[in-house]
Amino acid sequence: GFNGKNHDHSLHAVVGGPDGKWYFNQGNCGAHLKTEDGDEYFIGGPYKGGEEPVADSQAIAGKKSSDGNVWVGGFAAKMNPDGTRVRIIGHGFRNSYEHTVTSFGDVFQNDNDDPPACRTTWLMEGGFLGFFSPDGKRGWRADQRPGQSIQEAQWRQWDPGTQPAGDVYGGGSPTGICFYENGALPSKYTGLLLSCDAGRKVVFGYYPKLKGSAFELDRFDFVKSKGSNLFRPSDVMVGADGALYVADWFDSGVGGHTDRDKSCSGTIYRIAPKGFQPRIPQADPKTIEGAINLLCNPAQNVRFAGFQTLKAAGPQAVTAVRELLNHHNSYVQARAIWLLPLLGPEGIQIVNSMLGDSPDAKTRLLAFRALRNAGQDVALLVSKLYLEEPNAAVRREAALALRDVPANRKHLYLSHLLQQCKASDRTYLEACGLGAQGADTDMLWRNIKQRTSIQDPTEWPEVFARITWRLRPIGAISDLLVRAEGTALPVKTRLFAIETLAFYDDPRALTALLAAAKIQGPVGGEAIRWLIHLGNTRWRKLNVFPSLTQRGIYDPDKVEITEAI
Numbered sequence: 001g002f003n004g005k006n007h008d009h010s011l012h013a014v015v016g017g018p019d020g021k022w023y024f025n026q027g028n029c030g031a032h033l034k035t036e037d038g039d040e041y042f043i044g045g046p047y048k049g050g051e052e053p054v055a056d057s058q059a060i061a062g063k064k065s066s067d068g069n070v071w072v073g074g075f076a077a078k079m080n081p082d083g084t085r086v087r088i089i090g091h092g093f094r095n096s097y098e099h100t101v102t103s104f105g106d107v108f109q110n111d112n113d114d115p116p117a118c119r120t121t122w123l124m125e126g127g128f129l130g131f132f133s134p135d136g137k138r139g140w141r142a143d144q145r146p147g148q149s150i151q152e153a154q155w156r157q158w159d160p161g162t163q164p165a166g167d168v169y170g171g172g173s174p175t176g177i178c179f180y181e182n183g184a185l186p187s188k189y190t191g192l193l194l195s196c197d198a199g200r201k202v203v204f205g206y207y208p209k210l211k212g213s214a215f216e217l218d219r220f221d222f223v224k225s226k227g228s229n230l231f232r233p234s235d236v237m238v239g240a241d242g243a244l245y246v247a248d249w250f251d252s253g254v255g256g257h258t259d260r261d262k263s264c265s266g267t268i269y270r271i272a273p274k275g276f277q278p279r280i281p282q283a284d285p286k287t288i289e290g291a292i293n294l295l296c297n298p299a300q301n302v303r304f305a306g307f308q309t310l311k312a313a314g315p316q317a318v319t320a321v322r323e324l325l326n327h328h329n330s331y332v333q334a335r336a337i338w339l340l341p342l343l344g345p346e347g348i349q350i351v352n353s354m355l356g357d358s359p360d361a362k363t364r365l366l367a368f369r370a371l372r373n374a375g376q377d378v379a380l381l382v383s384k385l386y387l388e389e390p391n392a393a394v395r396r397e398a399a400l401a402l403r404d405v406p407a408n409r410k411h412l413y414l415s416h417l418l419q420q421c422k423a424s425d426r427t428y429l430e431a432c433g434l435g436a437q438g439a440d441t442d443m444l445w446r447n448i449k450q451r452t453s454i455q456d457p458t459e460w461p462e463v464f465a466r467i468t469w470r471l472r473p474i475g476a477i478s479d480l481l482v483r484a485e486g487t488a489l490p491v492k493t494r495l496f497a498i499e500t501l502a503f504y505d506d507p508r509a510l511t512a513l514l515a516a517a518k519i520q521g522p523v524g525g526e527a528i529r530w531l532i533h534l535g536n537t538r539w540r541k542l543n544v545f546p547s548l549t550q551r552g553i554y555d556p557d558k559v560e561i562t563e564a565i
Contacts, residue, residue: 001041003057004029007050008257009074013098016304018105018338019373020311021078025109027095028074028131030057036083039066043091045073045132046139061136067404068438069126072136076109076123081308092129092162094154098235099123100179100193100300103334104362105369106215108177108208110195112255114140116171117154120195122208122215124427125400126434127163130156138537146529160470160503163430167206167217173199173254176235176247181331183242183298184272190329194222196233196246198254201225203233203246213396214427223271230261240280240299243272285309288320295324295339296332307339315344322350330362337366341374348374356384361391368397378402379409386413395420396428402435411439415447423463433470445473457482458489465493469500474508477501481512484523494523502530510542517553528554 004010009027017023029048032055033041044061064070067087074093079086089107099109107123114131121129131140131154144153152158155165180192193206205222208215223246225231232254235247249266251259270278283297284290285305291313294306310317321343324336337354340347354367364385371381382398389395399417402410418432436444448467454460457479460468465483468476483489483497498516501509513534516527532554535544548554 001033001054002026002031003053003055004050005052009049009095015101016301017078017101018103018335020307022081023076023078023099023101025076025096025099026074028093030055032060033086035086037085039086041065041071041088043071043075044136046137070135072134073132076107089125090123090127092131094131097175098177100177102179103181103331104366108179108193110174110177112174113171114154115150117151117168118170118172118174118197119155119165119168120204120206120217121166124163124431126403128161129165130159130162134161142537161433164214164426167219169219171199172197178237180238180244181298182329183238184276186273194236196236198232198234201231203236210393212425212428213392213431238298238300240297240302241278242298243270243276243278245270288313288317292320295335303335310339311342315346318343318346334366338370338373341370361394365394365397368394372401379405382413386416392425392428396431399431399435403437407439411443414439415444418444418448418467419451421463421467423466429466429470436471441471442473442475445471445476458486465496472500472504474506477508477512481515484516485519491522495526498523498526498530502534505538507542510539510544514547514551
């Protein structure tokens with residue numbers, strides 16, 4: 001079901017996650033998948049590549065999949081090892097080469113550029129990165145706004161419904177990526193994210209740190225080529241012996257489906273302390289003791305083998321796995337927390353107590369993920385923390401988990417979670433927006449408005465304007481027009497109201513924008529610019545141009561072109 005045969009924008013890496021799932025990704029050639037348990041996924045877009053496509057990527061763009069979502073472009077997914085329960089965890093990529101999953105369940109990926117806009121990103125569940133439009137009909141250039149940089153436009157960083165792109169660093173060719181948790185290196189390297197960029201001849205390093213609900217990614221050069229040699233790091237991984245391994249090939253160029261080095265040669269480098277001797281501890285994967293040793297291994301897919309044995313052992317493995325909660329390494333502890341709820345009632349009880357009682361926010365977040373992964377009722381889990389949870393990342397995870405919960409079971413929780421938004425935390429707002437999918441956004445919006453006693457549209461706090469921008473409730477359209485017309489408000493605030501109206505898909509928003517187009521100055525000018533753009537793209541069915549002509553706002557037949565001097 002995957003397009004991209006003999007093409008590099010196709011299927012890429014498969015890695016074992018700490019939750020017992022296989023994680024894989026696909027470039028933006030498109031796909032039409034049918035899973036082992038009968039689900040069907042359509043992932044389309046305007047790009048065609050590869051031989052013998054199994055689906056017309058352009059024809060399926062915008063089509064809903066079995067899960068009720070529209071997925072476009074490059075994407076990442078997870079599934080059970082037997083091919084069941086495939087779930088897409090992110091989309092809108094260009095051609096992400098690989099991702100890595102930490103023992104806390106955080107997914108990090110990189111993605112290459114069209115023009116210079118390569119990125120390293122923490123991938124939020126369900127996150128959209130925006131290389132194609134949300135309906136898969138257009139590339140990013142078609143929607144680039146005046147004043148937007150390439151980096152901002154390529155990943156649609158000004159648009160609602162798009163997650164922050166992380167570290168967008170410019171031109172390059174990012175490839176392999178891994179996360180170091182334990183092994184042969186000194187302890188200062190614990191928690192190190194490594195990302196290869198073959199184009200730049202460098203392996204970047206990051207120490208991801210939570211700020212609010214998102215990770216900060218401050219980049220530095222971990223391994224870099226000196227001079228003009230042909231070092232092209234294509235992959236990096238943690239070995240079963242705890243050392244780092246970097247794969248390299250020699251070539252004067254990258255990309256373009258070509259190679260210039262006729263010798264087809266390269267090198268594998270091992271990075272380890274001086275005097276290191278590689279040694280892999282013996283472990284019988286058929287025994288609980290051996291599986292515990294495998295679970296503690298530094299290599300991602302080795303510990304996955306230990307996970308499978310321990311999960312199969314069920315309640316018999318609880319004692320041994322529970323002992324890992326006292327391990328000196330927090331990542332090894334995390335692997336145990338994922339397993340415990342899968343081992344029976346005792347394990348579920350242990351992790352449930354962490355959700356309610358642990359003073360450590362990372363442990364509470366992980367407990368929530370592990371219990372959800374084990375099939376515990378999501379709404380019940382959210383009910384335990386939505387009111388009093390002080391940590392934004394834990395609340396973010398609760399919001400994301402509500403995405404597939406029926407509307408009547410999640411309105412109360414979402415209303416409270418949205419009220420804890422901060423204008424500066426775009427990731428948290430986007431998580432709430434994803435969680436609100438399928439909900440009555442007008443009801444949510446009115447609840448928040450009533451609880452905060454906001455009556456006059458010109459007195460909205462910035463955070464409420466942001467919530468409105470993301471939810472786009474029909475009931476807010478008239479208020480947004482009032483804000484656009486409000487001469488006492490800063491121009492920037494009025495322009496944001498225009499922008500919010502432009503992202504509706506409703507004829508009532510067209511009526512409001514037509515009214516706003518009569519406003520004198522930059523606000524009316526921006527409304528006209530949006531109307532012309534929307535008439536050529538998302539609002540084609542709304543007959544925008546006849547409306548503009550009838551109101552004397554814009555007539556393409558009467559446009560005069562004058563020479564610019």
